[in-house]
Amino acid sequence: MPVPARLFILLLALLTACRPAPQAQAGPTATLTVEAARVVAVPPGVEETSVFGTLRNPGGRPLRLTGVESPAADHAMLMVTRTDAQGRTGMQMTDALTVPAGGELVLSDTGDHIMLMGLRAPLREGEPVALTLTDDAGGTHTLQAPVVKP
Amino acid sequence: MTAPAHPADPAGPATRPWYVSAGLALAAVALLLGLAWGAARLRSPYPFYGTAYPAGTQAAPFQGVAVQGGAARPFAFTPGAGGQATALFFGFTHCASICPLSLSYLNKARALLPAELQAKLQIVLVSVDPARDTPARLNDYVSYFGSGTGVRVPEPALTQVARAYGVAYQKAEVQGAAYQINHTTATYLIDARGHLRVLWDYTQLPQVERVKADLQYVLETP
Ligand SMILES: [Cu+2]
Numbered sequence: 001m002p003v004p005a006r007l008f009i010l011l012l013a014l015l016t017a018c019r020p021a022p023q024a025q026a027g028p029t030a031t032l033t034v035e036a037a038r039v040v041a042v043p044p045g046v047e048e049t050s051v052f053g054t055l056r057n058p059g060g061r062p063l064r065l066t067g068v069e070s071p072a073a074d075h076a077m078l079m080v081t082r083t084d085a086q087g088r089t090g091m092q093m094t095d096a097l098t099v100p101a102g103g104e105l106v107l108s109d110t111g112d113h114i115m116l117m118g119l120r121a122p123l124r125e126g127e128p129v130a131l132t133l134t135d136d137a138g139g140t141h142t143l144q145a146p147v148v149k150p
Numbered sequence: 151m152t153a154p155a156h157p158a159d160p161a162g163p164a165t166r167p168w169y170v171s172a173g174l175a176l177a178a179v180a181l182l183l184g185l186a187w188g189a190a191r192l193r194s195p196y197p198f199y200g201t202a203y204p205a206g207t208q209a210a211p212f213q214g215v216a217v218q219g220g221a222a223r224p225f226a227f228t229p230g231a232g233g234q235a236t237a238l239f240f241g242f243t244h245c246a247s248i249c250p251l252s253l254s255y256l257n258k259a260r261a262l263l264p265a266e267l268q269a270k271l272q273i274v275l276v277s278v279d280p281a282r283d284t285p286a287r288l289n290d291y292v293s294y295f296g297s298g299t300g301v302r303v304p305e306p307a308l309t310q311v312a313r314a315y316g317v318a319y320q321k322a323e324v325q326g327a328a329y330q331i332n333h334t335t336a337t338y339l340i341d342a343r344g345h346l347r348v349l350w351d352y353t354q355l356p357q358v359e360r361v362k363a364d365l366q367y368v369l370e371t372p
Binding site: 040042043044045046047048049050074075077079081084086087088089090091092093109110113115116117118149150 | 243244245246247248250251254255287290291293294295316318319320322324325326327328330331332333334335336352353
């Protein structure tokens with residue numbers, strides 16, 4: 001391994017040392033930026049909704065997101081949208097969503113997204129919902145997504 | 151030797167100037183394109199954004215229960231009744247991403263129509279989850295995203311209705327949480343004569359201007 005790369009990894013290891021079970025290739029949490037994050041407003045009584053937005057990873061390594069949590073919901077999960085041979089479209093839970101190195105991951109109604117199930121209180125338009133994403137190296141990424149009526 | 155008939159054309163009358171040849175070639179291409187366009191228009195007279203149905207495709211009637219005038223009442227869908235056109239789709243209120251957005255886009259497209267046409271279009275959601283979707287719950291849901299009618303059709307009638315529109319749906323268990331339902335996400339536009347005219351795939355709905363153009367054509371040309 002070339003010296004600069006080794007140095008870089010050492011630096012990353014130092015940066016992430018305070019996090020649980022860090023791995024050398026983990027990027028610091030600051031590497032993930034979020035744009036146009038939003039939670040779809042749903043009427044009271046509806047306990048499921050989705051989170052959309054664009055996640056950007058300016059880092060040199062893919063960021064593999066493996067978990068999501070929100071104080072607003074009992075369950076938050078990473079989802080993919082699939083259409084089967086019969087034309088049925090639905091969402092499936094996925095173990096991970098990857099934000100490519102130097103690239104972006106668009107979370108949308110037609111593709112990958114975050115789903116909230118079991119909303120603990122009715123959502124109010126304009127209010128922010130906190131979300132915490134976890135990557136496979138133990139890094140955490142917190143974001144605020146306002147409730148927006150589509 | 152006689153004097154040339156066209157003194158300005160020393161090469162002789164058999165040779166056309168380049169611009170005449172070019173013009174003729176262009177005219178030929180234009181004619182061909184025009185013929186192709188005409189043939190396409192004959193097959194589908196209006197260039198719909200959505201997918202057009204063959205002329206005269208009758209939409210299926212169905213019955214269920216929906217909130218009307220503040221109370222749950224029997225709802226009979228008779229395609230074209232009262233000179234109304236209908237944008238119909240199948241979904242469910244526990245749907246986290248596609249159904250709320252379908253309702254939202256359809257309402258936005260309708261709002262772009264001239265006022266007199268808006269009144270001629272109703273939005274109808276048929277639940278593919280009659281076990282959980284009560285008429286009241288459907289009504290709250292549909293009203294939240296605009297205006298329309300949410301219909302509960304119990305099984306086994308729902309299976310028949312879905313089949314009539316080519317809709318498939320299937321329960322999908324979600325680990326540690328309430329189930330979801332995978333379903334066909336198309337919206338069907340039925341005209342005032344009760345004919346299916348066009349369907350939009352869910353992914354087309356965000357282009358509300360183009361959906362509105364289809365709506366306007368069908369409302370003005372029943
Ligand atoms: Cu749905």
